[in-house]
Amino acid sequence: MAKPKIKFIPKSLHVKTGDMVYVISGKDKGKTGKVVKVFPNKGKVVVEGINVVTKHIKPTPMNPQGGVVTKPAPIFSSKVMLFDEEAGKPTKVGYRMVDGKKERYSKVSGKVL
Template sequence: MAQNKLHVKKGDMVVVISGKDKGKKGKVLQAFPKEGKVIVEGVNIVTKHRKATSPQKPGGIIHQEAPIYSSKVMLYCENCGRGVRYGVKVLENGEKIRYCKRCNETL
């Protein structure tokens, strides 16, 4: 069952909380809300064998990031130095901001 809303967005710093890359930090490069997955920089590296499509585009072995489930990542708080839960505050002007539940700093 896919969820349509993720707790992380493109550009967020996250830390992996489970799996083979547990403890790694990285930036969310892409989010897939319908699948409930995200691509994190430097996490879940897979090897692809590419065939040469033209003389200008040679083939070879390419290492790239693959999607992981969003439930395996937590937002990273620079102030706390770890993965944290977050809350949402609504400012007077109606703008929503996310804040760290541990230290109350804006994420």
């Protein structure tokens, strides 16, 4: 029996689609990008311009030329941190209740996200 590849999956992710994030580890450490897609079941996110991989496409009737395509691949959400554009640095996400509604805010600047 094969071991599962993913050892830990978070209950909920700290980033959402459209957030600006800062990569804190890996080959793209120090880069920022926008979250394009979120996979909560796997604990991964796809970030625009981060973890770009090349894929070779076979010729098909729809694409007779084939070729090499580059596209961003998913990375673990623990490798990214929310980026506060006003403060210009990465930040943790805080949650607070305002008028009975839960809102996310930046721990660095205190602004609502």
